[in-house]
Amino acid sequence: MPIFDAESTHGADFSKPFFRLRHGRTGGPLLGVFQTRTTWRPRFAAWMLALVCGFSLHVFATDARVNLADGFDFPVGKPNADGYYKSRGLRLRAPQHFGEDWNGRSGGNSDLGSPVYAVADGIVTLANNVRTGWGNVVLTRHAYRDPATGQIKYIDTLNGHLDRIMVKSGQAIKRGQQIGTIGTNFGMYPAHLHFEMRHDITIGMQRSNVPADMNHWADPTQFINKHRRLNREWRPVAVATGTYQDYNGIRGL
Numbered sequence: 001m002p003i004f005d006a007e008s009t010h011g012a013d014f015s016k017p018f019f020r021l022r023h024g025r026t027g028g029p030l031l032g033v034f035q036t037r038t039t040w041r042p043r044f045a046a047w048m049l050a051l052v053c054g055f056s057l058h059v060f061a062t063d064a065r066v067n068l069a070d071g072f073d074f075p076v077g078k079p080n081a082d083g084y085y086k087s088r089g090l091r092l093r094a095p096q097h098f099g100e101d102w103n104g105r106s107g108g109n110s111d112l113g114s115p116v117y118a119v120a121d122g123i124v125t126l127a128n129n130v131r132t133g134w135g136n137v138v139l140t141r142h143a144y145r146d147p148a149t150g151q152i153k154y155i156d157t158l159n160g161h162l163d164r165i166m167v168k169s170g171q172a173i174k175r176g177q178q179i180g181t182i183g184t185n186f187g188m189y190p191a192h193l194h195f196e197m198r199h200d201i202t203i204g205m206q207r208s209n210v211p212a213d214m215n216h217w218a219d220p221t222q223f224i225n226k227h228r229r230l231n232r233e234w235r236p237v238a239v240a241t242g243t244y245q246d247y248n249g250i251r252g253l
């Protein structure tokens with residue numbers, strides 16, 4: 001007896017092999033000879049098409065996929081910045097400060113090594129020691145549905161001067177997940193988190209490339225308070241990658 005029934009089974013039964021042993025005219029199996037059935041051609045063509053398409057997507061895809069954010073929390077004192085205060089806020093006019101400085105209420109370096117959290121579901125776009133005045137930096141990207149317009153929008157965060165980085169570029173992150181710890185940029189500052197939010201997802205580490213206005217920058221506290229809870233949609237959406245320019249040889253996702 002051959003291993004498999006020689007009779008063709010029609011229809012899309014994918015549990016069956018594509019190639020079957022076939023009985024010879026004498027009735028015995030032609031061992032080692034694989035004979036394709038008449039039904040294999042469309043199935044084989046479909047597999048080849050899937051293979052080619054999959055390969056093309058792999059080669060040409062420039063997007064990553066993230067869950068739509070179900071809300072935004074504060075990056076310290078999870079989730080409401082409990083035990084922390086803002087020592088500096090956003091200021092787009094000189095002297096400029098493009099984000100917020102968060103400090104522990106106990107003062108000094110009491111917050112050194114304390115957790116920094118992802119403010120929303122998203123993806124890590126850069127996680128490196130970029131040196132200069134920044135030190136260890138984690139940038140993250142988030143997709144959310146703007147409650148005002150119903151449109152899907154994107155926003156980046158920057159978390160600077162970290163003592164430790166606990167994520168990698170390209171890693172998916174969940175709201176409230178620890179991404180690093182508060183640091184001093186290797187002793188340059190008293191421990192604090194420098195935290196920025198950007199509507200413009202091309203800024204990366206090159207802040208001088210875009211106008212200092214609210215189309216490109218977000219006031220973090222204002223933005224977070226306005227988007228604390230969003231509908232959970234359970235569907236991933238595409239986000240652009242490769243949007244940053246090099247900074248000290250580091251480009252990110």
Ligand SMILES: [Zn+2]
Pocket residue numbers: 088097099100101193194195
């Ligand atoms: Zn700062």
